[in-house]
Amino acid sequence: MVHAVCPLCGRFVESLVGGLCPQCYRANHPLIQLKKEIVIQRCRICGAYKYGDSGWTQEVEVLEEEIRRKANRFLVFGGRVTEVVLRVRPEDRILEVKVKGVAHGLEDEPYWENLTAPLKLRETLCDGCVRHLAKRAAATVQVRAEGRELTGEERRAVQEALTALAKSKGLRTSQVPIEVEEVPHGVDVHFATHAAAREFVRILSEKVFFDVLETSKLVGITRSGREKHKQTLRLLLPKFKKGDVIELKGNLYLVEDIRASKLILLDLERAEKTTIPLTRSTLNAISVHTAGEELEHGVVISRSENLIYVMSMRDNSLLEVEARGPKAARLVPGSRVSLLRREGIVYLVTFEGEPSSSRSSVG
Ligand SMILES: [Zn+2]
Ligand SMILES: [Zn+2]
Structure with a gap:
């Protein structure tokens, strides 16, 4: 006996669940949904796979197991799920998921639902291949700064030089860096050839100022009897940086x-x-x-044409600064500045911001 009509599909059914026929209810209450892109890493050289923080593996089955264990990271389950079957197809960039269960609110027998999720492959080098290649590196460029850390901007310049190197003509891809290693106080870039290392240094020198110290070490003899040298180019950036x-x-x-x-x-x-x-x-x-980063900060309290009164955030003292230059002309009560005191004279170093509502209450 027919009691109801499904408002979605128009089917006549005995009873509605949540206002819908069972089929439409299922369709609107999926057992699984993808909440996040699935990204796996693949080694460019040996083809090994890695998902998340797991180890590298050559076996698709091991990768599959790893993904299954971490399914909650990218899947949302929307019912009582009793079985999950997963199949990874890296070549097709696809992950197939089959789940058995019943949507919440349904009194049905468990049923199967399928989901095909895109798989994103990130090409990289596995730990083993990196170690292997690092041993073969013919030249290492060490980027350092004298007595300080590299700044974020300087590290970016290194990355940009590597990108430019990868695009430069006449260099084969095999010559482009084996490994870029973040080390304490700097970056080490390992190259398979001396030429690639020198070209990298040349490109970087167009953007960044540094001294180069070159050392060479005999590491062996080739089969033809020639000496094999490992070259180290140490780039030393100045002790000061932008903003000092x-x-x-x-x-x-x-x-x-x-x-x-x-x-x-x-x-x-x-x-x-x-x-x-x-x-x-x-x-x-x-x-x-x-x-x-060690400059003193202050807030402009008041000003005349020639003098600016700044309250130091360091000791709350009121400092008098001569208004000179275009920067000083822009300062109004509430402006934030950085300062430097030397022998009783206060220097205005930078203009750090317009008056903000939270700071203007100070002035
Ligand atoms: Zn329906
Ligand atoms: Zn590998």
Whole structure:
């Protein structure tokens, strides 16, 4: 006997579940749904697979088991599920999932539902291949900075140089880096050939200033009797970085930018921009007065045409600063600045922000 009509499909049924016929109810209450993209790594050289933090494996079955154990990461189960069958098809970039269960609210017998999820393959190198290749590296470029960590910007410049190298003509893909290793205080890049290492250094030198120290070590003899050398190119970036205040011949400067062959500075005394060529002798004459992250912060309290009163966030003292340069002209009560004090003189270093509602209550 027919009691109801399904509003979705128009079928006549004995009774409705949640206002729908059982088929439509199932369709609207899937047992599984994909909540996240599934990404697996595949080694470019040996073809091994890895999912998440598991180990590398050559066996698709092992990969499958690993994915099954972590199914909750990418699947949402929407009912009483009693069985899950998973099949990974890396070549087709597909993961097939079959589940048996009953949607919540249904009084049915368990039934099967299928889901085909896209599989994303990320090409990389497995740990074993990296170790193997690192041993074969003919040249290593070590990127370091004198007495400090590399900045995020400098690390990005290394990545960009590697990208540019990968695109450069005349180099085969096999010559492009074997491994890029983040090490304490810097980055090591291992190359299979000396030529690739030198080309990388040349590209990087267009963006970043550094000294190069080259060393070579005899590591063996080739079958034809030639000596085999492992080359190390140590790149040393200056002790100062963008945003630091440096001292040169008694004057203080903010480092606004470091180019391949020049320094762009702000003379703090004159509040004027200046550019000086980067040479060995200039470099030796420079000392870091205050690192950017150690500058004092303050808020402008009031100002006249020539004087700015800033409250230091370090000790709440009220400091008087001469208003010089275009930066100072923009300052209004509530503006945030960074400061430097030397021998009783206060220098305005950077303008850090417009007055904000939370800070303006201070002024
Ligand atoms: Zn229906
Ligand atoms: Zn491998």
